[in-house]
Amino acid sequence: MGDPALPGVLVFGFEGPYGICEAHVEELQKHFTLITMKQFLENKTEFSQKIQAIYLWGGRPVIDRELLLSLPCLKIIGNSGAGLDHLDLPFIASCGVKVAHTPHAVSTPTADLGMALLLASARRVVEGCQLAVSPDTKHFSINWLGQEVSGATLGIIGMGTIGYKIAQRAKAFEMKILYHNRNRRRLEEEAAVGAAYCARLEDLLQHSDFVMLAASLTPQTQGLIGRRELQLMKPSAVLVNVGRGLLVDQDALVEALKNGVIKAAALDVTYPEPLPRDHPLLKLKNIIVTPHIGSATHQAKWQIMQDLVESILAALHGLPVPNEVLLK
Numbered sequence: 255m256g257d258p259a260l261p262g263v264l265v266f267g268f269e270g271p272y273g274i275c276e277a278h279v280e281e282l283q284k285h286f287t288l289i290t291m292k293q294f295l296e297n298k299t300e301f302s303q304k305i306q307a308i309y310l311w312g313g314r315p316v317i318d319r320e321l322l323l324s325l326p327c328l329k330i331i332g333n334s335g336a337g338l339d340h341l342d343l344p345f346i347a348s349c350g351v352k353v354a355h356t357p358h359a360v361s362t363p364t365a366d367l368g369m370a371l372l373l374a375s376a377r378r379v380v381e382g383c384q385l386a387v388s389p390d391t392k393h394f395s396i397n398w399l400g401q402e403v404s405g406a407t408l409g410i411i412g413m414g415t416i417g418y419k420i421a422q423r424a425k426a427f428e429m430k431i432l433y434h435n436r437n438r439r440r441l442e443e444e445a446a447v448g449a450a451y452c453a454r455l456e457d458l459l460q461h462s463d464f465v466m467l468a469a470s471l472t473p474q475t476q477g478l479i480g481r482r483e484l485q486l487m488k489p490s491a492v493l494v495n496v497g498r499g500l501l502v503d504q505d506a507l508v509e510a511l512k513n514g515v516i517k518a519a520a521l522d523v524t525y526p527e528p529l530p531r532d533h534p535l536l537k538l539k540n541i542i543v544t545p546h547i548g549s550a551t552h553q554a555k556w557q558i559m560q561d562l563v564e565s566i567l568a569a570l571h572g573l574p575v576p577n578e579v580l581l582k
């Protein structure tokens with residue numbers, strides 16, 4: 255458990271499927287006494303007075319109201335990653351607890367993955383791999399064609415840090431870029447990546463060969479891409495999602511992929527995660543699914559940990575908290 259003189263931090267992800275690796279634990283123990291959820295539950299009375307921060311790692315562990323109310327000394331929740339849709343931010347704020355996240359650490363790898371999925375889908379990389387390793391060599395590379403992305407139009411929905419980095423990458427691939435966002439970017443920023451703003455989502459959907467979802471999940475964006483929106487897309491279009499599964503109506507997507515309303519989809523995020531093995535999406539050939547690995551690189555994970563340590567220490571010392579989430 256480390257040095258009991260250090261501030262107590264309740265660590266999610268210490269155990270279970272989203273375990274924190276040994277190197278991270280060692281680093282964290284330089285600053286904090288780590289308390290796992292299991293330890294906490296076994297000795298609530300002692301630990302509830304000690305825990306000053308929650309370190310929320312990977313996955314979507316539930317921080318419910320009961321837990322929050324049982325931690326009178328809690329000052330901050332450090333959330334690994336950018337998305338905050340799993341947290342009840344108004345309630346957390348009403349408890350006087352701050353929240354910090356790590357948008358900078360995750361933006362580059364998530365943008366890279368968005369491009370990887372786009373390219374893999376355009377060039378049918380996953381199907382190609384299956385063909386190449388199949389015991390049956392009869393279809394090897396015969397009449398087996400993909401799409402070039404140079405000159406194609408990419409429509410980015412959600413032009414925050416991740417969306418913008420995707421635009422930078424797409425520019426290097428000579429793509430034309432449209433984007434839709436709550437707020438328009440500055441003209442210099444648009445010019446730097448050659449992106450044109452679509453105030454109407456419909457315009458972006460109608461004109462894009464690839465539609466990339468990089469928006470965060472909010473009550474306003476949930477179900478943003480439904481049956482109507484899919485119908486507006488070109489039959490040759492590909493939908494890529496590196497945001498959140500709930501941005502898309504998945505039943506409508508299954509239908510659209512089955513009926514040729516759109517050509518293909520590449521999803522790093524779904525709902526639920528993982529999808530049940532008998533889910534209709536997994537039965538389709540024109541789909542690529544990855545297991546929510548946008549930020550799954552060694553570099554990003556280390557940076558996330560360091561950013562969270564910095565934010566937690568600042569909160570515990572009453573200093574301005576880097577990457578604090580401010581309720582609008």
Ligand SMILES: O=C(O)[C@H](O)CO
Binds near residue numbers: 336338
């Ligand atoms: O929110 C994020 O940054 C990623 O999806 C990891 O959860």
